[in-house]
Amino acid sequence: EIVLTQSPATLSLSPGERATLSCRASQSVGIYLAWYQQKPGQAPRLLIYNASNRATGIPARFSGSGSGTDFTLTISSLEPEDFAVYYCQQRSDWPPYTFGQGTKLEIK
């Protein structure tokens, strides 16, 4: 089973700042990694798939990069609605599909 480790666990930033979230895989997943955003009381929403492709309707301030074992989600300039929990997920080697433990992005 591929283990995904996200860092940091919590990130405290202010609106307008740049956010950089990390996801590291225990073995190579190629580009088969996605990022999801989850707000309290809501289902997750797909942001990025195949490491760097924005999903339908996702604003351009969200970008993804990386391949192999190291991946990054960048939010170029934080909006108030971006404060949420972010999860990475791999589909390179399944079952099982696996998720990271999440990074909470909170307002500083």
Added chain:
Amino acid sequence: VQLVESGGGLVKPGGSLRLSCAGSGFDLSPYALNWIRQAPGKGLEWVSCIDSSGTFIYYEDSVKGRFTISRDNANNSLYLQMNSLRAEDTAVYYCVRDGPVADYFFDDWGQGTQVTVSS
């Protein structure tokens, strides 16, 4: 695209529950579908998936032999039969679509249904 789950509730350890997921306003039959759960205050855990025809089925190890995923394309529905429930199965269960436009990542999620296993 809207996925609507139902069937959650409170059940005693060892009990059973059947979750349902309906496609509201769209046809589920072309898509592989999944159940993904989230325990209170915890992260996301994939539980099971089924391909569009119901031929290929996979489970996470902790639910193998206890949970059964199925689908009825004529009735545009997905199911999860959960038997021998344990306290650690307590979670919100989401019905989730593999999205071909998003290279089969999870591009559409229902609102979730709460399952609580407690005596």
